[in-house]
Amino acid sequence: MTGTLIYACVGAVLFVCGVTGLILLPHLLRKVLAFNIMGSGIFLMLVGLGQHDNISDPIPQAMVLTGIVVAVAATALALAFVRRLFYLTGKAQSVANLKSLDQTEEKLITMERNKEGDASK
Amino acid sequence: MSDPIPWLILLPLLWGLLSFLLGARRGDQVAVVCLVIQLALVALLVGQVVSEGRQYYAVGGWGAPLGINLHVDGLASVMLLLTHVVILPLGIYARYYFSHDVKGVGYFWPMLGFMSAAINTLFMSDDIFNIYVTIELLGLAAVGLVGIAGNTESILAAIRYLLVTLLGSGVYLAGVALIYGSYGSVSLTVLEPLIENEVSVAVFLAAILMLVGLLLKTALFPFHFWLPSAHGGALTPVSALLSALVIKASFYLILRMWLGVYAPLATIPTAQLLGGLGAVAILWGSVMAFNQTRLKMLIAYSTVAQIGYFFLLFPLITEVGSGAAEIAMQGGVIQLVAHALAKAAMFAASGVMILSMGKDNIALLSGISSRLPLTLFTFALAGVTLMGLPPTGGFIAKWLMVSSAVISGQWIWVVVMILGGLLSAGYVFKVLRQALLPAAAEMKFRPVNPPLEWPAFLLAFMSLSLSFVSGNVLNILGAG
Structure with missing residues (x-):
């Protein structure tokens, strides 16, 4: 196994960790972190697989730079939404099970309506 | 302005920024005027495609394999025309809709501009990495549009949609990494003859990753779980845009790769599987x-x-x-x-x-x-x-x-x-x-x-x- 392939394999492991976390972790902040780990894994794969005979290829590096910009923008948007949700409900959780997710959403929405009702009184 | 292709990307970006600076009051007028201009540009472009055949544009004068090529063929022309025919009436609709004192108008027009730029670029892209950037931009703009109402329902829908769209484009990008590692190119035109000659395990895996990523974004059953809350929970002009256009974009990509670069992998069992999932979805x-x-x-x-x-x-x-x-x-x-x-x-x-x-x-x-x-x-x-x-x-x-x-x-x-x-x-x-x-x-x-x-x-x-x-x-x- 060459040095570059090790990078790609580590990248693949990180990618799988990130995807697993993104799907399974309930806390939204952890999901955002998992997304970043997934992204880093992919970037390692891009750079690692792009190298041949230990000569680095500039094109995947340019791609990774673009990818980092996109990931930063996505993380910022995600954090803004999580903050807004925390402000509205006091929680930053999502629920793994879909049925209970719908129920939680309904509960949160009724909570918010009640709050608005109290405020207007 | 002889070539309409770059203006279809630059103009929506410009009016997106301008409508943000002008604010909701005057931003909508700029947006609607520019959408009319865009429709005229698309009509011009489609006319060129019909009379002269495929149109190409090398960004910054650097064509593939070093630079980025944009191209417009028959299918892309239909999608571009469809996008603008739908987006203009919805823009006018949104102007009157927001006159009913609905929350969220401040972010609608800039987001619409960015969405329009992303979707135009997506239809014209000719390399798999550029496609990644456009699906990510389209996803972020769409998620922003879902969340503009700012209440709990729309924020929850937006977060769920955001996580799904990030997962989808991440999985897609992993496929791009495998393809680049195998062939050293991301241009669809360059890749097409290469993949026809040999199909390695890495390419097979890449095709599956890219397909799954795009299916997540298209919301084919069983990946549809995010769609009802996002499309049903957003403001109405946004719901219309998402349902009419945004899901079509990732479907268009699946169709193009199925017919083009991954044609050697498009076998009957895979087709039957997609058809079967489609039937269950119906x-x-x-x-x-x-x-x-x-x-x-x-x-x-x-x-x-x-x-x-x-x-x-x-x-x-x-x-x-x-x-x-x-x-x-x-x-x-x-x-x-x-x-x-x-x-x-x-x-x-x-x-x-x-x-x-x-x-x-x-x-x-x-x-x-x-x-x-x-x-x-x-x-x-x-x-x-x-x-x-x-x-x-x-x-x-x-x-x-x-x-x-x-x-x-x-x-x-x-x-x-x-x-x-x-x-x-x-x-x-x-x-x-x-x-x-x-x-x-x-x-x-x-x-x-x-x-x-x-x-x-x-x-x-x-x-x-x-x-x-x-x-x-x-x-x-x-x-x-």
């Missing part, structure tokens, strides 16, 4: 739509069902006679166009009704037929297109797809399509029946701004008259 989505109590959720589940029809295309174009495949392709594209127009009209009409009722509930619709006859007529016209009854565009699409299935002897898909038509009649008539009942005594309808009703009607009318111009659409598809 049945499940229709039944779920029928069970909804909220009007917008009903329409959102109807989108889940209609996505199924698009995927019935794959078994009909894979390893069948070239005649059957061509007919199926024409039917599939007409179905894309018809659904975009009808679904935009349906959401827009439902938005008018909800503004008038003050609440999103199908049970409260009684009596709306006398208050908003034009809007109800719009809803019914769009419904007729979704059912696929003559003389609508939906009928032409289903007719072509059914004929193709009969020619290639795949009877099972004929049964699915006819059953799906009946089921969609079920949920459309559920709404119409309630709307035609006499009004309850205590129900008070609010007045709506009359111009709000016309863009929706225009969209529904276009979906109806699509059958008369479908020949022209197919001409554009066949060019280049």
Whole structure:
């Protein structure tokens, strides 16, 4: 196994960790972190697989730079939404099970309506 | 401005920023004027494609393999034209919609500009990494649009949608890494002959990763779980944009790669699997739509069902006679166009009704037929297109797809399509029946701004008259 392939394999492991976390972790902040780990894994794969005979290829590096910009923008948007949700409900959780997710959403929405009702009184 | 291709990307970016600086009051005027200019540019571009064939543009003068190529062929022309024909009436609709004192107007126009730029670039992209950037931009703009209302419901829907769209494009990018590692190029034009010669394990894995990533974004059953909350929970102009256009973008990519770069991997079992998932989506989505109590959720589940029809295309174009495949392709594209127009009209009409009722509930619709006859007529016209009854565009699409299935002897898909038509009649008539009942005594309808009703009607009318111009659409598809 060459040095570059090790990078790609580590990248693949990180990618799988990130995807697993993104799907399974309930806390939204952890999901955002998992997304970043997934992204880093992919970037390692891009750079690692792009190298041949230990000569680095500039094109995947340019791609990774673009990818980092996109990931930063996505993380910022995600954090803004999580903050807004925390402000509205006091929680930053999502629920793994879909049925209970719908129920939680309904509960949160009724909570918010009640709050608005109290405020207007 | 001799070449319209770069302006279709730069102009929406510019007016997106400008409308943010000008604020909601004057930003909408800039946006609508620029959308008209964009429509003219697209018409010019489509004219060039029809008369001269495929159009290319090398960004910054650096073509592939070093730089980025943009190209516009027949399918891309149809999608670009469709996007602008849908987005302009929805823009006008949104102007009047926000005059009803709805929250979130400040971010709508900039987000719309970014969405328009992303979707235009996506249709014209010719390399898999550029496509990654555009699907990510489109996803972020769409998520932002879902969240602009800023209440708990829309924020929860936006977060769920954001996580799904990030996962989808991440998985897609992993596929891009494998392809680049194998061939040292990301240009579709360069890759196509290379993949035809040999298919390694890495390429096979890459194809699966890219397909799964795009399926997540297209919301094919069983990846549809995020769609109803995002499309049903957003503001109405946003719901219409998402259902009519955004899901079509990732479907377009799957279709292009299926026919182009991954054609050697497009085998009958994979096609049957996609068709089967499509069939389940039609049945499940229709039944779920029928069970909804909220009007917008009903329409959102109807989108889940209609996505199924698009995927019935794959078994009909894979390893069948070239005649059957061509007919199926024409039917599939007409179905894309018809659904975009009808679904935009349906959401827009439902938005008018909800503004008038003050609440999103199908049970409260009684009596709306006398208050908003034009809007109800719009809803019914769009419904007729979704059912696929003559003389609508939906009928032409289903007719072509059914004929193709009969020619290639795949009877099972004929049964699915006819059953799906009946089921969609079920949920459309559920709404119409309630709307035609006499009004309850205590129900008070609010007045709506009359111009709000016309863009929706225009969209529904276009979906109806699509059958008369479908020949022209197919001409554009066949060019280049």
